[in-house]
Amino acid sequence: MIFTRGESEDETVVAMLASALRRDISFGALLPDQKLKLNALRQRYGGSNHSMRETLRILTAEGLVESTAQRGFRVTSATEEDLRDICLVRLEVERIGLTRALSQGDTAWEGRVIAAHHALRKAEARVAGAPDDLTALEWDEACRAFSAALMSGCGSPRLIDLQRKFFDQSRRFRLALLREGMLDFAARRDRQGALVQAVLDRDTDTALALLEQEVTGEFKTGA
The missing domain is CATH 1.20.120.530 (GntR ligand-binding domain-like)
Incomplete structure (x- = not known):
């Protein structure tokens, strides 16, 4: 039998962070092609390194953020x-x-x-x-x-x-x-x-x- 688990505190934090970044990308507070550095994002939005990385992973899957091995994360272009x-x-x-x-x-x-x-x-x-x-x-x-x-x-x-x-x-x-x-x-x-x-x-x-x-x-x- 497969059991589901309740939402953890970390998942709740990630959901809140993703909502905030998603809103700021949509409203232009985070600009197209802007680099997203973990320390700066944590100072602005809170959360741990782990929760912010997970947030950026979610937004990457949604197509709002891009990730490259050499350059880290950035807001996707808007051409x-x-x-x-x-x-x-x-x-x-x-x-x-x-x-x-x-x-x-x-x-x-x-x-x-x-x-x-x-x-x-x-x-x-x-x-x-x-x-x-x-x-x-x-x-x-x-x-x-x-x-x-x-x-x-x-x-x-x-x-x-x-x-x-x-x-x-x-x-x-x-x-x-x-x-x-x-x-x-x-x-x-x-x-x-x-x-x-x-x-x-x-x-x-x-x-x-x-x-x-x-x-x-x-x-x-x-x-």
């Missing part, structure tokens, strides 16, 4: 080519997930999508009216929750994990658009509302077309 590749893979994963969710998702899944969309609408109204660090963080988490809700009916934990990974890789590009005032919130509201309606109608073709706009459109047009 236009990186963005195109991230959007390409994220879209393919989410297309599969949403197609599966539309075919087998139940009313509980629909409820999660509606609830996440409602929270996103409120967060977008706040960040559009008064963009600051707090409202930006709330909005970013609402964007993540809406995207996750759409995937949550697919029935595949591995697809969900992949979607989360590539969504996190795309966050810093979206947050840069927010900081630069390049997001069209009216267009986002209309697009996301139409996407939710397509989900409720189980209109796969329309939902997938709107999903593509949601994943890639804002980076192409600033919408």
Whole structure:
């Protein structure tokens, strides 16, 4: 028989450190290609050498940090080519997930999508009216929750994990658009509302077309 063990104190610390570094990479506090030295990171975030190394290993697996034998760790690059590749893979994963969710998702899944969309609408109204660090963080988490809700009916934990990974890789590009005032919130509201309606109608073709706009459109047009 296989037994599971509870989360250790060290695992909790690593999870907290990973969340903090993930946030600071997304918000640009840790810059693309910036070297990540253990001592400096420990002074800034806390933790032991072991917990920080494990944190960097997790973020490396997520594609937010890169590791080389000779040069240690650094934040991954954030070029236009990186963005195109991230959007390409994220879209393919989410297309599969949403197609599966539309075919087998139940009313509980629909409820999660509606609830996440409602929270996103409120967060977008706040960040559009008064963009600051707090409202930006709330909005970013609402964007993540809406995207996750759409995937949550697919029935595949591995697809969900992949979607989360590539969504996190795309966050810093979206947050840069927010900081630069390049997001069209009216267009986002209309697009996301139409996407939710397509989900409720189980209109796969329309939902997938709107999903593509949601994943890639804002980076192409600033919408």
